[in-house]
Amino acid sequence: MITRRIGAAAFTLVLAAGLAACGSDDGGGDDGASGGAGGESIKVGIKFDQPGLGLKEGNTYTGFDVDVANYVAKELGKTDVQFVQAPSKQREDLIATGQVDLIFATYSITDERKQKVSFAGPYFIAGQDLLVAADSTIKGPKDLDGKKLCSVTGSTSADNVKKEVPGVNLQEFDTYSKCAEAVSKGQLDALTTDDTILAGYAAQPQYKGKLKVVGAPFSEERYGVGLKKGDTALCEDVNKALTKMVEDGAWDKAVEDNFGPAGFKVDAKTNPPKLDACS
Amino acid sequence: MNELFQQFDVWGAFWLTIKLAAFSLVGAMVIGTIVAIMRVSPVAMFRFVGAAYVNIIRNTPLTLILTFTIFVMLYDLGINLADENSPTSIADNGVRWAIVGLAVYHAAFVCEAIRSGINTVPPGQAEAARSLGLGFSQNLRHVVLPQALRGAIAPLASVTIALIKNTTVAAAIGVAETAALMSSALELRADLNYLTFALVAGFFLLVTLPIGIGLTSLSRRMAVKR
Numbered sequence: 001m002i003t004r005r006i007g008a009a010a011f012t013l014v015l016a017a018g019l020a021a022c023g024s025d026d027g028g029g030d031d032g033a034s035g036g037a038g039g040e041s042i043k044v045g046i047k048f049d050q051p052g053l054g055l056k057e058g059n060t061y062t063g064f065d066v067d068v069a070n071y072v073a074k075e076l077g078k079t080d081v082q083f084v085q086a087p088s089k090q091r092e093d094l095i096a097t098g099q100v101d102l103i104f105a106t107y108s109i110t111d112e113r114k115q116k117v118s119f120a121g122p123y124f125i126a127g128q129d130l131l132v133a134a135d136s137t138i139k140g141p142k143d144l145d146g147k148k149l150c151s152v153t154g155s156t157s158a159d160n161v162k163k164e165v166p167g168v169n170l171q172e173f174d175t176y177s178k179c180a181e182a183v184s185k186g187q188l189d190a191l192t193t194d195d196t197i198l199a200g201y202a203a204q205p206q207y208k209g210k211l212k213v214v215g216a217p218f219s220e221e222r223y224g225v226g227l228k229k230g231d232t233a234l235c236e237d238v239n240k241a242l243t244k245m246v247e248d249g250a251w252d253k254a255v256e257d258n259f260g261p262a263g264f265k266v267d268a269k270t271n272p273p274k275l276d277a278c279s
Numbered sequence: 280m281n282e283l284f285q286q287f288d289v290w291g292a293f294w295l296t297i298k299l300a301a302f303s304l305v306g307a308m309v310i311g312t313i314v315a316i317m318r319v320s321p322v323a324m325f326r327f328v329g330a331a332y333v334n335i336i337r338n339t340p341l342t343l344i345l346t347f348t349i350f351v352m353l354y355d356l357g358i359n360l361a362d363e364n365s366p367t368s369i370a371d372n373g374v375r376w377a378i379v380g381l382a383v384y385h386a387a388f389v390c391e392a393i394r395s396g397i398n399t400v401p402p403g404q405a406e407a408a409r410s411l412g413l414g415f416s417q418n419l420r421h422v423v424l425p426q427a428l429r430g431a432i433a434p435l436a437s438v439t440i441a442l443i444k445n446t447t448v449a450a451a452i453g454v455a456e457t458a459a460l461m462s463s464a465l466e467l468r469a470d471l472n473y474l475t476f477a478l479v480a481g482f483f484l485l486v487t488l489p490i491g492i493g494l495t496s497l498s499r500r501m502a503v504k505r
């Protein structure tokens with residue numbers, strides 16, 4: 001009887017949680033749909049879970065991607081920016097199906113992706129780097145021999161590091177937070193992905209002073225603005241906005257605001273980047 | 280299609296999925312049978328432990344169990360299932376702990392399937408066996424379980440198919456099986472995403488359909504005619 005009652009209670013809880021989740025999702029979806037065709041509003045895909053780049057806390061959005069997106073939207077004459085979550089593996093489909101107009105979500109420009117979407121930008125050049133314990137002796141990928149490395153299952157970073165350090169002892173988790181946790185406890189030696197993302201973790205209160213970014217990038221990730229394939233007019237407009245953003249100093253300010261607290265030094269040789277031609 | 284096979288270790292991932300499923304199924308059958316026996320045993324303590332196992336494990340998300348194996352069993356308690364100094368220690372530990380996690384999780388469902396099989400045996404059978412002087416374990420071994428297992432084939436088929444599909448959760452702890460392959464392929468070759476979906480879905484259908492059909496017809500042939 002007791003088990004049955006506990007079971008019923010648990011079931012109710014799960015139902016309630018499920019309904020609550022639906023409710024918030026629906027809210028977001030409705031907002032997006034109502035503003036869809038209007039000229040004043042724009043739907044922008046960002047990451048919701050990456051501190052320093054795109055982070056959703058309550059109803060506020062922070063991060064470098066968010067700042068650039070807001071600036072570009074303003075330049076495009078849009079007064080109402082609606083942010084939509086754009087997880088890595090859904091980005092192409094979100095654009096292709098028109099669920100978002102632009103994507104600012106650590107979206108590296110690659111030839112494979114260009115077959116499905118077009119890119120404006122790049123607006124930032126990041127590099128794959130390592131996040132290690134503050135007292136670690138690891139200086140770069142060549143020190144990784146015999147070390148335990150962590151990244152996210154099926155990510156570009158995981159694929160890169162397998163090529164860079166063949167036979168690396170690599171743990172893959174479904175989120176970077178799990179990797180950061182394991183590295184901070186000393187169970188793994190390093191976490192690898194884009195330096196921008198790593199800087200966000202190094203700056204989080206619980207890891208401050210415990211983790212550091214090595215600062216020896218071994219790849220080039222060119223963050224572009226994803227948009228509908230073949231929409232060169234929109235691409236030109238976005239590029240114009242990005243150029244203006246660099247010229248009037250707003251770009252520098254966004255970098256300083258978002259990466260400054262993490263002590264992350266932006267590579268001035270490659271940044272701010274030259275824009276690609278729209279095609 | 281060829282591009283996918285060239286760029287990714289598709290066969291390796293498929294084979295790992297099959298290995299994960301096979302080993303954890305064996306583990307789940309062994310643990311599940313033991314728990315089922317505990318749940319019908321005359322000792323109240325055993326019944327309590329069996330019921331607690333089923334209710335706790337069955338209602339815990341599999342992702343949580345698999346994450347628990349790595350973060351608590353491996354990292355915090357230091358229980359290594361692979362040679363710590365080998366260059367592939369992480370991958371080996373991942374696969375072995377995934378098998379343990381999958382086996383422990385599905386054992387709860389196997390237990391309930393077998394118990395449902397036991398419920399198909401008319402109580403008169405057990406009573407008759409007892410009146411012949413058979414003890415609990417003799418009764419179970421010679422009278423109840425042989426009939427119960429035949430009755431449990433159909434529900435066990437469902438558990439098996441669920442287990443095969445649930446192996447995909449192991450991607451969360453970095454096991455390079457089919458879901459991890461799909462994840463990589465979607466990330467790196469977004470241009471081939473429909474093909475990737477079709478390939479993975481086709482693989483799972485190919486594995487689970489014959490098992491479903493085979494076990495269903497087996498359950499019909501093996502059914503105890505009453």
